[in-house]
Amino acid sequence: MSDASLNASQTQTGDAGFGDYFALLKPRVMSLVVFTALVGLLAAPVPVHPIIGFAAILFIAVGGGASGALNMWWDADIDRIMKRTQGRPIPAGRISEGEAFGFGMTLSVMAVVMLALASNLVAAGLLAFTIFFYVVVYTMWLKRWTPQNIVIGGAAGAFPPMIGWAVATGGISVESVLMFALIFMWTPPHFWALALFMKSDYKEAGVPMLTVTHGRRSTRKHILVYTLLLAPLAIGTAFTSIGGPIYLAVAVVLNAMFLKGAFDIWRRTEEQAEADNYKTEKKVFALSLFYLFGHFTAILLQSVMAGYGLGGW
Ligand code: HEM
Ligand SMILES: CC(C)=CCC/C(C)=C/CC/C(C)=C/COP(=O)(O)OP(=O)(O)O
Numbered sequence: 001m002s003d004a005s006l007n008a009s010q011t012q013t014g015d016a017g018f019g020d021y022f023a024l025l026k027p028r029v030m031s032l033v034v035f036t037a038l039v040g041l042l043a044a045p046v047p048v049h050p051i052i053g054f055a056a057i058l059f060i061a062v063g064g065g066a067s068g069a070l071n072m073w074w075d076a077d078i079d080r081i082m083k084r085t086q087g088r089p090i091p092a093g094r095i096s097e098g099e100a101f102g103f104g105m106t107l108s109v110m111a112v113v114m115l116a117l118a119s120n121l122v123a124a125g126l127l128a129f130t131i132f133f134y135v136v137v138y139t140m141w142l143k144r145w146t147p148q149n150i151v152i153g154g155a156a157g158a159f160p161p162m163i164g165w166a167v168a169t170g171g172i173s174v175e176s177v178l179m180f181a182l183i184f185m186w187t188p189p190h191f192w193a194l195a196l197f198m199k200s201d202y203k204e205a206g207v208p209m210l211t212v213t214h215g216r217r218s219t220r221k222h223i224l225v226y227t228l229l230l231a232p233l234a235i236g237t238a239f240t241s242i243g244g245p246i247y248l249a250v251a252v253v254l255n256a257m258f259l260k261g262a263f264d265i266w267r268r269t270e271e272q273a274e275a276d277n278y279k280t281e282k283k284v285f286a287l288s289l290f291y292l293f294g295h296f297t298a299i300l301l302q303s304v305m306a307g308y309g310l311g312g313w
Contacts, residue, residue: 025065
């Protein structure tokens with residue numbers, strides 16, 4: 001039986017296993033979040049002892065996961081309504097809201113304290129702020145209040161490379177802000193492409209996503225505008241100290257693909273999208289994941305090569 005087909009009447013709180021607590025950490029989304037933190041850490045000009053680096057990434061992963069658990073605790077009511085989220089441990093009845101809250105809070109505090117001990121207060125402070133931003137600013141406040149929820153709230157997902165960079169350097173710099181900006185501008189097309197084929201779910205749950213408040217036509221336009229703003233930023237990063245020729249080649253190809261996808265989404269009518277079951281929108285959502293992974297992999301490659309005195313301009 002799939003998770004989605006379980007419901008509270010078939011399962012009881014207390015049935016939870018390791019897998020349910022692991023699911024509270026939103027591991028799939030967090031895998032990319034943690035990767036960007038790792039790249040931030042490795043791209044910094046200050047080498048980190050491997051054990052400290054490993055521990056720091058682990059604590060960032062735990063903090064990120066904990067914020068996911070707190071997000072699911074607060075959003076349990078809407079997760080019960082949306083098909084996509086009904087199989088999650090709380091709506092499925094395998095973990096109680098109180099248990100999820102306790103789990104999320106305990107891990108959050110532990111992650112921040114441990115990161116402070118393993119690295120420095122700037123990194124730990126940034127992690128604490130990121131958890132606060134995702135849980136309080138995005139989840140509790142913006143998500144149910146404004147269609148700009150993910151534009152502003154998306155900042156939470158953009159902090160992890162800055163945390164990684166701060167672990168290594170103890171501070172914030174132009175380069176780490178650039179990595180933040182890349183994720184910040186990427187989040188709206190990433191999410192709105194998904195929202196185009198999720199509209200009915202958010203509507204039922206009363207979440208004011210752009211698709212619900214402004215319609216799909218406007219969302220298509222918004223995706224294009226943000227992708228057009230993202231491209232020069234992503235490509236321009238090639239000419240900074242975290243970029244280089246390899247990054248430039250990757251960025252040009254990925255931005256050309258992402259722009260083509262955004263134009264396709266913008267050109268399509270709802271009838272066309274419905275006719276092929278939102279094939280283009282689904283493709284662009286998948287591409288968004290590859291896009292971010294590709295840019296951060298290129299930043300990582302450039303920094304590894306720079307360590308050998310190679311790959312720069
Ligand atoms: C406010 C910002 C964001 C919103 C609202 C958002 C929303 C979503 C949603 C609703 C999904 C569908 C999958 C699910 O049910 O969990 C998803 C998938 C995903 N997101 Fe995002 N996202 C945001 C930011 C990010 C960031 C910053 C990253 C990584 C850096 C990221 C990485 C991913 C990945 C890897 C998936 C695919 C997960 C899978 O395979 O199930 N997202 N996102
Ligand atoms: C280090 C650290 C604290 C990282 C946090 C990173 C972070 C804020 C990621 C946000 C990505 C995410 C899961 C958005 C889902 O939005 P949603 O909660 O509205 O999605 P849902 O409808 O699937 O619950």
